[in-house]
Amino acid sequence: MDLGIAGRKAIVCASSAGLGRACALELARAGVDVVVNGRDTAKLTETAAAIRAETGVTVIEVVGDLSTEEGRAALLAACPDPDILVNNNGGPPLKPYTELEADGIRAGIEANFVTPALLIQAVLPGMVERGFGRVVNITSGSVKMPLPGLDLSSGARAGLTGFVAGIARQVAGSNVTINGLLPGSFDTARIASMTEAAAKKNGTTPAEEKAKRAESIPAKRIGDPAEFGAACAFLCSDKAGFITGQSLLIDGGAFPGIL
Structure with missing residues (x-):
């Protein structure tokens, strides 16, 4: 399927490995120029080179921690007018709620709520003005099915889901969509x-x-990360303009609910 986004520009956060890398690769396969990001320079360089070699698109590398103001500024400087933003960040370490401390809680919320919220705030006006935009937030299946030890991750990511729910409806009329991908x-x-x-x-x-x-x-x-990347690319396509404010759970059927 032609996704209709060749020539677009995307920022894919935390994309040197794992699900972020899979999303960046699938977007590049669709002809999208991508900005990739990570904190490990060697790993990021290898990822960028692999994507360039396979797809031939422009790949810009931004080394930095997106949980910092400097990291976010560097990312936006590399691509000030993205058509696509894929928010992704590492979750807090597995830890019983009884062992959480104030600084750890703040760091988890900063990484998994504040950082993506600020990036969305920065890119949405341009997307609205241009009449096209796709935001995909990679959160977690624990948003729907909380897991012991992932309480902080679940709470921060559920907060982000609630935060964007109303915003998605405000910008939908400008062909700008905001959706979540919930990996199992x-x-x-x-x-x-x-x-x-x-x-x-x-x-x-x-x-x-x-x-x-x-x-x-x-x-x-x-699950194979490539499957996740393909779902992300579709949500970023021009075929997905009528899908917004949704949370797509991709977990092989692990969640036993109906909704």
């Missing part, structure tokens, strides 16, 4: 760290914990 278990470093923690706790191996996780999913497998 995907084959990323995040899942690897969680299976390692579970293995240590249960006296098993990470492979055994990963197999148990896969078995608990109706699809009987862990």
